[in-house]
Amino acid sequence: MEAQDNIFARSEGDRWFERNRGALQTFNPADDMPLKLMEFYELRPRCALEIGAANGFRLAAIQRRFGARVVAVELSEEAVEDGKSRFPLVTFVRGTASSVPVQETFDIVIVNFVFHWIDRLNLLRTVAEIDRLLHDGGFLIIGDFYPSNYVQVPYHHLPTGSVQTYKQNYAEVFLSSGLYHPVCLMTAHHASKKPDAEVSEGERIGTWLLRKEIQSHYISSEINGNHG
Ligand SMILES: C[S@@+](CC[C@H](N)C(=O)[O-])C[C@H]1O[C@@H](n2cnc3c(N)ncnc32)[C@H](O)[C@@H]1O
Numbered sequence: 001m002e003a004q005d006n007i008f009a010r011s012e013g014d015r016w017f018e019r020n021r022g023a024l025q026t027f028n029p030a031d032d033m034p035l036k037l038m039e040f041y042e043l044r045p046r047c048a049l050e051i052g053a054a055n056g057f058r059l060a061a062i063q064r065r066f067g068a069r070v071v072a073v074e075l076s077e078e079a080v081e082d083g084k085s086r087f088p089l090v091t092f093v094r095g096t097a098s099s100v101p102v103q104e105t106f107d108i109v110i111v112n113f114v115f116h117w118i119d120r121l122n123l124l125r126t127v128a129e130i131d132r133l134l135h136d137g138g139f140l141i142i143g144d145f146y147p148s149n150y151v152q153v154p155y156h157h158l159p160t161g162s163v164q165t166y167k168q169n170y171a172e173v174f175l176s177s178g179l180y181h182p183v184c185l186m187t188a189h190h191a192s193k194k195p196d197a198e199v200s201e202g203e204r205i206g207t208w209l210l211r212k213e214i215q216s217h218y219i220s221s222e223i224n225g226n227h228g
Helices: 004-025 033-040 057-066 077-086 120-133 171-175
Strands: 047-051 069-074 090-094 106-112 134-145 151-154 164-167 180-189 204-212
Touching: 004 077, 033 057, 033 106, 033 134, 033 180, 033 204, 047 057, 047 120, 057 069, 057 090, 057 106, 069 077, 077 090, 106 120, 120 134, 120 171, 134 164, 134 171, 171 180, 171 204
Parallel strands: 047 069, 047 106, 069 090, 106 134
Antiparallel strands: 134 204, 151 164, 180 204
16 A cells, blocks of 8 residues: 555645645734744744644744744645745755655754654654754654544545544653653644643644753663673
8 A cells, every 4th residue: 555655745745735725824823832832931943843844834933033044844845835935034845754855953843733644654764753853952842633542533535545644642752762851731622723721632632842851861870780
């Protein structure tokens, strides 16, 4: 079966962009969960990368606010073409999350509503790529559906059932490595994107702010230290 990342690269990325092009034009930074978290914690990145950045609308706001160098990674050719004409200060790279053609590292990496479409064969490669692209001491923002269990839903825009939406807590993968520390989780309602303390589990989304700290979580111990 064709990997679903290829299906998004070939057609579904463009189709998502076509469906959402109008809504993206009315983007209000004040309502955006990743930007709210950055504001709340007074993060001031000098460089930021977003994976699955669409036309770069969020990065353009980050560039305007902080004068940061911003790099957008996106599969959809249409989204990239639109972004290049609309936001000339955003650098666009057409590529996939599991193999990002960028060598530098960043103060902030954002992955908002992308993980749920990553082919399961490429999930850990994607995690490794994100980790590679983030400085030690940098911040990772992950937004996605936030059920209590692992949930798989057929992607309703493709009736063939060849694409699934995988809903789970993606921050856990990073946290369980011991290399990331949770700064904050904000929950909200999927349709309105507004914070909602009583949102039902099926409608709940979560936006995580994590900090990468490679050494600081280890407690030194001399006990059982003779392992050769
Ligand atoms: C639901 S949209 C979210 C867009 C944006 N991040 C936001 O917060 O609104 C998912 C985006 O990720 C892109 N995408 C899907 N799979 C991807 C992959 N494997 N690598 C990079 N981008 C991907 C899609 O083309 C689309 O632009």
